[in-house]
Amino acid sequence: MKEFTKKNRGCLEILAEWIIVFLLIFLGLSWFYVKQNIKTSEACRQPVKYSLGNVDERFGLSKGKALKVILEAESVWENAAGRELFQYDPASSFTINFVYDDRQRQTDELKSLQAKSQNVKFNQQEIVGRYDQLRDEYQQKLAEYKNHETDYKKRLREYNREVDEWNAKGGAPQDIFAQLKAEEKALKKISDELDKEKQEVNLIAEKIRNLSSQEQQLVIQLNQQIETYESKYGVGKEFDQGVYTGSAINIYQFDDMGDLRLTIAHELGHSLGIYHVGNPKSIMYYLMEKQDVDHPKATAEDLQALDSICASQEKTFWEKIKFWQS
Numbered sequence: 001m002k003e004f005t006k007k008n009r010g011c012l013e014i015l016a017e018w019i020i021v022f023l024l025i026f027l028g029l030s031w032f033y034v035k036q037n038i039k040t041s042e043a044c045r046q047p048v049k050y051s052l053g054n055v056d057e058r059f060g061l062s063k064g065k066a067l068k069v070i071l072e073a074e075s076v077w078e079n080a081a082g083r084e085l086f087q088y089d090p091a092s093s094f095t096i097n098f099v100y101d102d103r104q105r106q107t108d109e110l111k112s113l114q115a116k117s118q119n120v121k122f123n124q125q126e127i128v129g130r131y132d133q134l135r136d137e138y139q140q141k142l143a144e145y146k147n148h149e150t151d152y153k154k155r156l157r158e159y160n161r162e163v164d165e166w167n168a169k170g171g172a173p174q175d176i177f178a179q180l181k182a183e184e185k186a187l188k189k190i191s192d193e194l195d196k197e198k199q200e201v202n203l204i205a206e207k208i209r210n211l212s213s214q215e216q217q218l219v220i221q222l223n224q225q226i227e228t229y230e231s232k233y234g235v236g237k238e239f240d241q242g243v244y245t246g247s248a249i250n251i252y253q254f255d256d257m258g259d260l261r262l263t264i265a266h267e268l269g270h271s272l273g274i275y276h277v278g279n280p281k282s283i284m285y286y287l288m289e290k291q292d293v294d295h296p297k298a299t300a301e302d303l304q305a306l307d308s309i310c311a312s313q314e315k316t317f318w319e320k321i322k323f324w325q326s
């Protein structure tokens with residue numbers, strides 16, 4: 001009865017199949033795990049190699065200068081760790097790029113606004129200086145004019161009195177008449193000079209008014225620019241200065257070279273596999289806040305994070321498997 005004949009599968013045969021399936025799953029998982037960790041694991045055993053990618057010229061940063069700052073950022077970690085962690089390699093596909101967008105545009109506009117504000121302050125000081133000078137000049141010229149005017153009026157009154165006197169007498173003798181004519185001419189000359197003096201005084205007053213409105217215009221213009229800036233960008237918003245993508249570091253914003261150095265050091269930290277730490281003074285704190293921008297140093301928390309990453313990655317593959325099992 002052939003059709004009923006069925007050879008039972010041996011236990012060993014089933015076991016062998018299961019072992020193969022298990023091995024395949026195990027190898028697959030292991031390969032995935034190793035692949036996931038190979039990059040950061042390498043970072044602890046050998047330096048992370050990087051090259052300089054695109055440096056947008058709007059940053060006004062030469063490639064040489066960019067590289068110099070990157071090397072400084074590198075040494076922040078390397079000095080603290082006491083070993084080489086990063087290496088510049090022009091052939092590396094891991095690039096550090098400078099990507100220009102609204103973030104740096106805002107910084108640049110703020111800088112130009114600060115420069116304008118500084119300029120306005122400087123101009124104001126100059127205007128105040130000139131204002132004081134003109135005011136002194138005005139007061140002096142006005143006093144001189146008033147004195148000359150008083151003298152003139154006195155002399156004119158005297159002349160008129162004399163003329164009236166002689167008219168009342170029915171006319172002056174020839175020599176007196178000639179004297180009076182000469183005095184009339186002299187008074188006319190003085191009157192013309194007084195007019196000129198008055199014009200000069202008025203001109204100074206006009207200059208003072210102009211200075212005043214010039215100063216007001218400067219302040220109004222600056223305030224308008226500040227308002228435009230604030231409505232465009234808002235104030236006090238948090239934003240990313242840089243990002244580590246896994247295959248590159250992109251730098252988006254920095255105020256100055258110290259700020260840039262710290263930003264690069266932070267992203268280099270991410271490239272080692274370190275995440276954020278809690279101390280606001282740390283390179284790996286999520287926010288640029290209380291770090292020493294001019295003399296950046298890895299804090300104990302930064303080093304602890306580096307050590308724990310490297311310690312876990314320096315374990316052999318089999319140690320990790322043991323770790324899993326425990």
Ligand SMILES: [Zn+2]
Pocket residue numbers: 266270276285286
């Ligand atoms: Zn970060």
